[in-house]
Amino acid sequence: MAEEFDVVIRSGTVVDGSGGPARIADIGITNGKIARIGRIAGRGREEIDATGLLVTPGFVDIHTHYDGQVTWENRLMPSSNHGVTTAVMGNCGVGFAPCKPEQRETLVRVMEGVEDIPEIVMTEGIPWNWETFPEYLDSLQGRQYDIDFAAHIPHSAIRVYVMGERGERREPATPEELRKMTEIVRNAVWAGAIGVSSSQHLGHRTVDGELAPSIGAENAEVLALARGLREANGGVFQIITDGFYGEADAHKQMALLREIATTSGGSVSYTLLQKPTCLNLYEEMLELTRQAQADGLPIKPQVFPRPVGLLFGLSLSLHPFRYHPSYLEIHHLPLPERVAAMRVPERRKAILSEKPVHSNPIYITLVSDYGNAFALGDPPNYEPAPGMKLGEQAAQRSIDIAELAYDLLLEDEGNALLMSPSSNFAEGNLNAVRTMLVDDHSLVALGDGGAHYGMICDSSYPTSLLSFWTRDRSTGKVPLEWAVNRLTRNNALAVNLPDRGLLAEGLKADINIIDYEGLRLHPPRPVFDLPAGGRRLTQTAEGYVATLVNGTVTYRNGVPTGELPGRLVRGTAARH
Incomplete structure (x- = not known):
């Protein structure tokens, strides 16, 4: 008797995320997992004809800021409508936990300035039914979403939680405060944090122009966070270094990144862009990254496939x-x-x-x-x-x-x-972007979904990577299979989520079915659907025929189905 499946995707052009060549195959899905890939004789309770369509793993976006949005919203747009099926939030050292009641206003001001999220939206939308980071994760545990998501614990929140107003004023931490920071990171990772994030970027300021609490923290403090990862035996470290504007040279930046990797025992990623003030710094950082990798240190740059602005x-x-x-x-x-x-x-x-x-x-x-x-x-x-x-x-x-x-x-x-x-546009073209993109150690990221509600709409970058870099650019195209790998398996492994990002039997059935030739972006447009009627930018696309999360169709032709199979994902070092 032929095997039965919940869903069978028929005759698609499968690009499986490994970087290997495309092939025509069927995919059978049972209980949210890929049960069979190949020629399938059995039937599915739902059959999807993918003839002539591209079939890929769901995209993994490792740099978002949905920390607030996940507390009031079920749909994590504008990521979920661009093929993203897993997002990682809590980047850049900003977020909402841990947080004592009297510190809420501080974290809101930081997020308003750094990530352009209006204060009224956060005040009206965030329930604040937590204090510690484990409690924050627990508050999200039972909620349903259109994609999966995981979370970093953010440095600025840790600093203010441990040091109070001294942390907000960016005073140096005492040895006892550093010990507490290490403990908080360790316990957060044991509770399910995927890692810890920090920022030394001088552009990260409150709406009043004050530097975010983590800016200027001594190396000893940054390494105290890294030590928490080692004690937890897991987790990744994400950081924007103090060379974002070229104020620190490449060797100084890499020295800190090396110390973080050595101290944490895990992987480290950092933001890498081409800045007009230091045109060739990105090339120096890439070379130093290659040297670190050769020395066995898992340091990788997060890069973006378009101009940032x-x-x-x-x-x-x-x-x-x-x-x-x-x-x-x-x-x-x-x-x-x-x-x-x-x-x-x-x-x-x-x-x-x-x-x-x-x-x-x-x-x-x-x-x-x-x-x-x-x-x-x-x-x-x-x-x-x-x-x-x-x-x-x-x-x-x-x-x-x-x-x-x-x-x-x-x-x-x-x-x-x-x-x-x-x-990423200092020379009037994207040639520097291509250099960063194709480096063996780069991570395609920096979409910032959930942030910059009125200034930026970059979370559509997966659509840009596929439509522009593999199809439309007149020169310097990249292979489709390579691009899919960078959006899927490469990112999943970078944040220690080995159960996704690859179309293989036994792994999660997070899948995109795409009209590759018809894939195109629409311009960003404001919508007014945030708490208190707040505005945010969103961007739609044509060409996403269907997106499945955990084996359930969440989008058909760019329109939500109403299904919400996504959940909080706790990191692999979690103890429950």
Whole structure:
């Protein structure tokens, strides 16, 4: 008698995540696991015809910030609608646990500034039914989601929890405080944390411009966190080093990364981008990473397949005229009325004649430097041709750059977007990105899902990697099988989740069925579905025919099915 399955995916072009060649095969699923791959004679209670379609493992996004969203929301968009079936949150040293009641406001201010999540959204949405990190995980245990997720314990939260106001003021930790930090990390990993995260990035500040608590922590403190991983016998370490702007050279950064790896006994990942202030630092870091790997130290860079920067738009958090006094007078108006007001010649002249006014100089800088920005377009183009930057376009047309930006923002009835790259586009192309992408030790990540609600929408990067880098780019394409491996098995193993990221019998049935030739991105758009009516950016795509999590279809043709098979995933060192 032929074997029966819950689901059978028929005749798909299977790219299994291993990096090996594609093949035509059926996949049989039983009890949320892959039971059979090959030619299947038996039937499934549900049959999916994948003839002519790409079948891959679900994508594993190892760098997100859904720490707050998981407490109030079941759908972790905009990751789950781009083929992601597992996300890792708690990155960059910021999050919401551990936290004493009197420290909640501090962590909210940090998250508001670092990750652009409005304070009212967190105040209204987060239930705060925990204090310790194990209690935070327990509060999520029974909830249902459209994808699986795991969590790091964040450094800034640990620091404030242990040191109180001294930690917030970034004073040095005492030996006893360091011992407590080690203990907290160890207990968090035993409770299911996938690792610990930290940040030394000078751009990570509260909305008032104060540095996040972890910034400037002495190496001894960072290593105290790493020691907690060793004592727990598990977990990974994620960090943004203090060389993000080139303020520390490559050798200094790598020295700390090596110490972390040696102390923790586990793998370490760090953020790597091409910065205009230090054009070739990424190449030095890649070479030093190769040397560390040759020495047996599992250090890997997290890299991103597109420019990193801010989106400017009239419905978003920022644009070049956001803080001009004459614009502020109409900022409260609904978008159609605001667009109409901006088209009035007198208002236009007034706005263009003014300078931005804001108490935080960082915001002045963000909205004043847009010569390298470009119109994103529809479909969005993240590598425009030479000559398409606003500064170049203004010079070609012999007009003021502010006038050009003003007119572009009014296009599409005020819905047009400008991309202002801060990283990965210093030379006007993505050639440096390709160098980082194809390095043997790189991890494709940095999507930041769940954060930057009004400035950035980067969690669509899996769709970019597949559609742009394997199909549409005119030069320097990468193999499809390689790209799928980087989105799946490579990331799963990097965070010690060996039960996913590969289409193999006995592993989790997290699967994407994709119309590869029809895969395309739509422009980011704001939606107002957060607590207290808060706004966030989301981005949709065409081409995802179906996504399965734990063997259950969660999306069909980009539309949620209503099924919520995703759960909290505790790390492999968890003791329960």
